[in-house]
Amino acid sequence: MAIEPRLYLDFGVDDIADSPPSSWLPTPEAEYFIDMSPVPDSAMRPNGAAPPVHGATGAILSPTEEKKRLRLTHLPKRKDIKAPFPRTPGSVDPNNPPWPAFRGYHTYSFANATMGHRLPTILGKAIDDVIVTLNQESSEDRIVDLVECIERMEELKRELEEHAKLRPVIDDGEADVALWNKEIAKYFLGKDFMNATWLFAEAYKYRRLRECFSVSKFWQGYDVFFRQKCDTFSRSSDAVFELSMRFAEQFKHEQTLSDVEKVEAERLMFMELSQGECVCLWGNSTDLSLLINMTEEQIKSLQSTGGEALAETEKNILGNHMERLWEIVKETKERGSRMLNGQKEGSSGPGGRIDFVLDNAGFELYCDCFGFSADFLLQTGYASQIRFHGKRYPWFVSDVTMKDWAWLLNTMTYGHLFPNATPEEMESLRRLGRRWKQYEKEGKWIYEAHPFWCTGYTFWDLHKEAPDLFLHLSRSDLVIFKGDLNHRKLTYDCAAPASTTFEEAIGPMASASGAPKVCSMRTIKSDVVVGLGDKGDQLAERLDKEEPGWKISGKYAVILVSEGRPGEKVFFA
Ligand code: F6P
Ligand code: MG
Numbered sequence: 001m002a003i004e005p006r007l008y009l010d011f012g013v014d015d016i017a018d019s020p021p022s023s024w025l026p027t028p029e030a031e032y033f034i035d036m037s038p039v040p041d042s043a044m045r046p047n048g049a050a051p052p053v054h055g056a057t058g059a060i061l062s063p064t065e066e067k068k069r070l071r072l073t074h075l076p077k078r079k080d081i082k083a084p085f086p087r088t089p090g091s092v093d094p095n096n097p098p099w100p101a102f103r104g105y106h107t108y109s110f111a112n113a114t115m116g117h118r119l120p121t122i123l124g125k126a127i128d129d130v131i132v133t134l135n136q137e138s139s140e141d142r143i144v145d146l147v148e149c150i151e152r153m154e155e156l157k158r159e160l161e162e163h164a165k166l167r168p169v170i171d172d173g174e175a176d177v178a179l180w181n182k183e184i185a186k187y188f189l190g191k192d193f194m195n196a197t198w199l200f201a202e203a204y205k206y207r208r209l210r211e212c213f214s215v216s217k218f219w220q221g222y223d224v225f226f227r228q229k230c231d232t233f234s235r236s237s238d239a240v241f242e243l244s245m246r247f248a249e250q251f252k253h254e255q256t257l258s259d260v261e262k263v264e265a266e267r268l269m270f271m272e273l274s275q276g277e278c279v280c281l282w283g284n285s286t287d288l289s290l291l292i293n294m295t296e297e298q299i300k301s302l303q304s305t306g307g308e309a310l311a312e313t314e315k316n317i318l319g320n321h322m323e324r325l326w327e328i329v330k331e332t333k334e335r336g337s338r339m340l341n342g343q344k345e346g347s348s349g350p351g352g353r354i355d356f357v358l359d360n361a362g363f364e365l366y367c368d369c370f371g372f373s374a375d376f377l378l379q380t381g382y383a384s385q386i387r388f389h390g391k392r393y394p395w396f397v398s399d400v401t402m403k404d405w406a407w408l409l410n411t412m413t414y415g416h417l418f419p420n421a422t423p424e425e426m427e428s429l430r431r432l433g434r435r436w437k438q439y440e441k442e443g444k445w446i447y448e449a450h451p452f453w454c455t456g457y458t459f460w461d462l463h464k465e466a467p468d469l470f471l472h473l474s475r476s477d478l479v480i481f482k483g484d485l486n487h488r489k490l491t492y493d494c495a496a497p498a499s500t501t502f503e504e505a506i507g508p509m510a511s512a513s514g515a516p517k518v519c520s521m522r523t524i525k526s527d528v529v530v531g532l533g534d535k536g537d538q539l540a541e542r543l544d545k546e547e548p549g550w551k552i553s554g555k556y557a558v559i560l561v562s563e564g565r566p567g568e569k570v571f572f573a
Helices: 110-135 140-161 177-187 198-214 226-234 237-247 259-275 296-311 322-341 363-370 375-379 402-414 423-441 459-465 467-474 484-490 502-506 536-546
Strands: 317-320 352-357 383-389 445-448 478-482 518-523 557-562
Touching (some): 110 140, 110 198, 177 198, 226 402, 259 375, 322 383, 322 478, 402 423, 423 445, 459 484, 478 484, 502 518, 502 557
Parallel strands (some): 352 383, 352 478, 383 445, 478 518
Antiparallel strands (some): 518 557
């Protein structure tokens, strides 16, 4: 009979790959006890090691075959020993981010609320949407097919509620199937909706929702969120016309301005459009996935009063590299001008290429098209081409798909969404729509949807898992990531200290050879917060005390820039 003492600590979960911040643990007072029961020889491994123990307790084997509990009250007090974070690059993987991961089983966390409550609610509402469609359908074949989609959604909802294990994705011909199933097999085998990392489990849910339709005969392209996304635009008429009435005309400087004054005017405009009231940044404070239980009136009041109040001051932008961003945009134009003077071949203008990794459709997309990415930078020559990156299928409720993109431009140009608008307001919107569609025709605006954006991988793995996309982005002068989810993916969605620099937090997207300049523009709507500067940890601690919930309210924001390693040769291991 072999005897091998082992001491185990029960965290009440089957996965202690990393430990969450102590406040999330059910009770840190985990009981230590030593199991004195023997392990029979037949159970020993060939190398003499004891068999793995399942469950919480460990065993010290005693010849007396007697079970005794030792309460360790007479031993020294447990020391507050911190695990070494960040993990070394070699030991980072999707289930083990550089700092402790957020997981659904962390009681009282936003991850827990999302996995346990928000996602089932979102699915329930999605089923309601499909039922509306079903009731409007007349063909029996299509009805039967759609009923099967609903059954698959109900099964997914059950799995989510019962914390089922994550199964591989069915091969429905999508370009991301192999990536999904590789990640599940390598890092999440046997994991369920609650003990997989929150980011992965949440993304997986949207992939499974996609599957409910992609395996159908008639409904492969169905978007359960489409109606809601369109609604955000049609319900935002005041803000929509406020912008269209100002920007329908091409941007022109007053004749009297000197060159220096013109640049200053452009700088101010850039700032206003990017971080000002209601545009670009703050357009992100109210995405649909967070508004699942709000009435139309509540959404309106959030957009009009909350947004304005928030945007009034920059002090809510806790990490703000806006000035540096403007410098980058300016440098791009200056570089372009120098190259043009030196007869840069095939160049359409002095401005550079800016990539915009989109977030939400409808009203937010409309704001983005004014803000950073689009209209203004093209008109003023700071950019000559904008590449928009959207999703291939419905994602995190409100994210932009190709259909949302086309819908916005077409409804602006031809639609009748706003029955109370004046003819002047409608004309301003149509003019804008026509101009933006013209940009598309001329190849100045390009919409792309790489499969990688709809995977569970974070952007730390973009270089490794989507080398073609990395190479493509490395050719950009600036890549702007919009929104909360993109920020979570850039930063590996883990509990990094708030003073962590943005460069460190985004890993290879900053450090890989050829990494482009990157900007993340996000209202803070989930736990990961980095880039708050040297005093960031104290600031975060203070807000934790004074404003619990500050990390999910959308009241605060960051605009962070990484310089990357542009111009260096990209290579892959
Ligand atoms: O479900 C949580 C979440 O993923 C958060 O990251 C965020 O609150 C929301 O969904 C998506 O936000 P955004 O549209 O800004 O990426
Ligand atoms: Mg989104």
